[in-house]
Amino acid sequence: MNGLRAQRLETLGMVWSVTDERFQENLEAAKAYYEAHWTLCAPRTVVMLDRPIGQWLANLRRPGALDGHPEWKTALETVDADWNPAWPAQWQRHYAVVREILAEETILGYVEPGVTVHGMDIGKWLAKQRQPEVWAALTDAQRGRLEAIGVIPHTPALEPEGPAVSVTAAEPSTTPMAPFERGVAALAQYKNRTGSVTVPRGHVERLDDGTEVKLGVWIMNQKTRRAKLTTDKLTALAALGLKWASA
Template sequence: MVWSPADERFQENLEAAKAYYEQRWTLCAPRSATMLGRPVGQWLSNLRRPGALEGHSEWETALREVDDDWNPSWSPEWQRHYAVVREILAEESILAYVEPGVTVHGMDIGKWLARQRTPEVWAALTGGQRECLEVISVIPLAPAPGPETAASRPRRP
């Protein structure tokens, strides 16, 4: 017996979201994403809107059980890239080097990863984003040395 048509629709969409997560490692699906014949990307995007889950804490709990980062405070696009890098590095026993041009699910994750490690981009990331990267042993590159000045050159005796 169906107690609520809204709950039934949620459960059907949740099954599609679970299937999407199994393939893509994240629930930060692009709006155009579909799974099991359902517009899972649009559905998740709608649920991320402020107030969309008001009165439905059990729905949010169900989504967090699938992917704790289903609704990050940063962009879903960043989270999609991160999820792929996280899964690839989890399969390696040591930190792997992912070169630019390595493409997964249509995303150049090598280029994305290289960009995240640059000092300018690293500084612009939120604390949560940096923490996510550090958990998978991704750290920023050292800043490039600046031009040598006369004051910094060693003096000859």
């Protein structure tokens, strides 16, 4: 009888569960927070629409908090699939900002230490994630999310410092090109073929020797590391038409 009465009340638009009503009200506040911050991993102290949703969400992340309420879990995941990540919420907050900023194809080079959003130095955070030792400590899921937006770890420079060795055309060098040289060669090839140096982030350029260069990602990485590039490297990039290298 109680079940039938509840169904009738729902049909009339009447609230019969105070708990469900409170959840829906808090969920609306959580949605408002997500619209502004791109994540539901809010700090515990956050209040939105006069509701303490930071603490509310933290409570829901506790083991067993959603037992018996699968529809609540579904509702939260619909707003943010990573509302309850297996890694620290602070990491997710930084990642969410970087993800949204990198929706712009060419903005990675400007996400440098000192770039602050919502009180977080996302430039410093991003540089730290790309350090080989930090990257190795991330979970596969974290690395996968970063790679999906074009972020990869810094590769130690393999090219020797010093004057370039001249090789005659009659005796081509058999020494493999260093990473930077491969990138320059790939960009030059792309420019010769397309007449442009505007490369989509996911583009992969295949060189004559069969080497594949993730050219779009490589360019973004060079732009991010601009302050650390040598004058020779900046000159080479500028000669190909990358305006930021000559700025």
